[in-house]
Amino acid sequence: MFRSFLIKYGEIGVKGKNRHIFEDALMKQIRYALRKADGEFAVTRDRGGRIFVEVKSADYDYDAVLYALRHVFGVIAFCPVVHVEDASIENLRTEIVRYVDEVFEKKDFSFKINTRRARKSYPLTSMQVDASLGEAVLMAYPSVHVDVHDPEVNIRVEIRDIVHIYSLEIPGAGGMPIGTNGKTMLLLSGGIDSPVAGYMTAKRGVIIDAVYFHAPPYTSDRAKQKVIDLAGKVAEYAGPVYLHIINFTDIQLAIYQNCPHDELTIIMRRYMMRIAEHLARENDCLGLVTGESIGQVASQTLQSLYVTDSAVTSMPVYRPLIGMDKQEIVDLSEKIGTYETSILPYEDCCTIFVARHPVTKPRLDIIERSERKLDGVIEGLLEEAYAHDELVIVGKN
Ligand code: ATP
Numbered sequence: 001m002f003r004s005f006l007i008k009y010g011e012i013g014v015k016g017k018n019r020h021i022f023e024d025a026l027m028k029q030i031r032y033a034l035r036k037a038d039g040e041f042a043v044t045r046d047r048g049g050r051i052f053v054e055v056k057s058a059d060y061d062y063d064a065v066l067y068a069l070r071h072v073f074g075v076i077a078f079c080p081v082v083h084v085e086d087a088s089i090e091n092l093r094t095e096i097v098r099y100v101d102e103v104f105e106k107k108d109f110s111f112k113i114n115t116r117r118a119r120k121s122y123p124l125t126s127m128q129v130d131a132s133l134g135e136a137v138l139m140a141y142p143s144v145h146v147d148v149h150d151p152e153v154n155i156r157v158e159i160r161d162i163v164h165i166y167s168l169e170i171p172g173a174g175g176m177p178i179g180t181n182g183k184t185m186l187l188l189s190g191g192i193d194s195p196v197a198g199y200m201t202a203k204r205g206v207i208i209d210a211v212y213f214h215a216p217p218y219t220s221d222r223a224k225q226k227v228i229d230l231a232g233k234v235a236e237y238a239g240p241v242y243l244h245i246i247n248f249t250d251i252q253l254a255i256y257q258n259c260p261h262d263e264l265t266i267i268m269r270r271y272m273m274r275i276a277e278h279l280a281r282e283n284d285c286l287g288l289v290t291g292e293s294i295g296q297v298a299s300q301t302l303q304s305l306y307v308t309d310s311a312v313t314s315m316p317v318y319r320p321l322i323g324m325d326k327q328e329i330v331d332l333s334e335k336i337g338t339y340e341t342s343i344l345p346y347e348d349c350c351t352i353f354v355a356r357h358p359v360t361k362p363r364l365d366i367i368e369r370s371e372r373k374l375d376g377v378i379e380g381l382l383e384e385a386y387a388h389d390e391l392v393i394v395g396k397n
């Protein structure tokens, strides 16, 4: 019954020139989200800057449209709209009663009708239409009542070339449209945290490229597939996501063979950051993103984060989860649909080469001294790793 969806989006900070960039990015991402929904759709903008999803096919999958629109950052809410061709008041009275019948299961709410006339030649004033349609609803359903000041249901009637009727307002994902705030490189593991960190960064309009370090044969193809699947979940909001898969085995082995074992984790993390920074620079990213939060595990003490960050030379490292408790992160991962995949039990490279008693308060000078043992070996291994960068574009189709 709904033939279009009115998209409500925040306009704060998007006045002037930025406004078109914002709207274009929003429309592009709406089209992207709808690509898999059954039906044919057009995303349009009217002269007033209002964005609509118009249904072009006779049939379409309503639930799939809801699912899609809930995944578009920048959408604050959206309203399913009924179209009425015959704008005569007699027909509108019939249609408004049908609308209330089909949209509201229980007819026991307070309401008001709110008419706007874009077509000024219409023979009745807005207030006359309000009164007539309100009366029609009251006559059909004696258990509803009018409240013009604080109605539970606000039924909007817009008289344009055709008439639009809508009242439902479904909450969207909020945030800003993907593509309005540059691009970052997400260090994406198979864990719970980094997909959430990617979601939070993307929510601010940032395009997400990602890098995953795997260590075959110590980590399996299933572990790799799990990360691709997680990238796919993030891509439902942020996509498509360009995922770089880096073979980290030889680098890890070199660290294992040359450096003190209680420093393995921190040195490994520093090489992950260095590689991620290299890929970020090659791909026009303006920062790195990780899923770390202070104190969550031994490698996330302030000292560890300090030493990890020192490996990055030329760009900021964003840690959107920095102040969150594990439970808060878990809750968010459930909400965005990554949790189920994250808890699948496949090994990741950090858990395989981990020392029994890793340093929890590493010192930069000591770590740097240990890393010097890799001189002459590591450069070639890094070149190898870059040369075999496997790019998977996730969420393209
Ligand atoms: P997550 O749940 O995201 O795996 P974690 O709590 O397991 O995080 P660590 O293992 O210390 O924490 O990793 C910290 C961060 O480093 C991760 O959030 C992620 O951004 C990055 N990271 C860790 N391992 C990998 C990997 N194999 N590939 C890419 N990034 C990784």
Ligand code: MG
Pocket (backbone or CB within 6 Å): 189, 190, 191, 192, 348, 350
């Ligand atoms: Mg992890």
